[in-house]
Amino acid sequence: MVTLTINGREHQAEEGTTILELARSRGIPIPALCNHEAVKPYGACRLCMVEIAKDGRSRLVTSCLYQVEEGLEVQTHSEKVINVRRGIVELLLSRCPNVRVVRDLATELHIKEPLFPIENEDEDCILCGLCARVCTEVVGVSAISLVNKGTGKEAASPFHDVANDCIGCLSCAFVCPTGAIKAEDREGYREIPKWGVRLKLKQCETCGYLFAPEKQLQYISKHECIPEDSLNRCQDCRSKAGG
């Protein structure tokens, strides 16, 4: 256990805990867009910056990566922190002027105008990489990734073509903080245009509901060693039948 202060109040935490985790568990708000409990911290969005002081020296660190230390003094809303946070949100707003979370952050920080001229009104990806990270770390598929670099960086399928490894589980769409990944189930298929994917949906044997892509079910059956025919029914019908 280590003891440290956040905004002047003393807290105790298990070693290895990040400042962000501790703050959240104590109800202290720190904005963060690229962090998700399901995947490893990544440090991409820089929104979670806090000021730490130790031995009389202070500096700014990303709280999602920085682990608690004995005697650390953390400030989550000091002037310095607010300034960098504003800077980051101004940049995000210039990139994604119409994304809800970004706009909300801007309002909170009293930012009215984006800092730079807007290139693409519809840009909705902030490059947090959560989609690709979840696909690799949680699903284990790695169907998509961040490609190119600098101003050309983007989340994309291999060769900007069909993501052949995608099983259509929609974990990427689920973790995306901005709603940049759209998907639609229609006419018996699941479509994820951003990844060029169109997958046939499986119909529940009992109720007829189109409940999941066949490819996802095959993947589950293979990786969890569950016989494929036990995945013939949707979750509702399975739990109703008691198993």
Next chain:
Amino acid sequence: MDEQVRPILEKYQYKKEFLISILQDVQAVHYYLPKEVLEQLSQALQIPISKIYSVATFFKAFSLEPRGRHLINVCVGTACHVRGAVRVMEGIEREIGIGPGETDSDLKFSLEAANCLGCCALGPVMVVDGEYHGKLSTAKAVEVLRGYE
């Protein structure tokens, strides 16, 4: 599998951690990274194709488009610029008929502009297939290029 790729993989003992070196060697034989080869590498090295595509698009040295047999890098950095790199570049463009970032139709040359090749004292400078040619005039650059098959 592509016959030229197997020996490369063997050289690096099919180890994932050599991906970048492997890609460099593939590019050395094909002059670019063909999609089919990347797919074969993904299989052989057990690296998801998405990750290989990330790496291949990250480094400017890799090309996913076919490239000429000879790569010309003309420096247009500050030192070379003041010594007339612009004219040298124009001369080269006229000679081979393509601009920076392009490849000619018989896949003989690809042309790139560089922002300093680290040998400013030799400017204007160009590098063809790794070989440096310094103190260039337009005429000299053209003469060097005519020596390539």
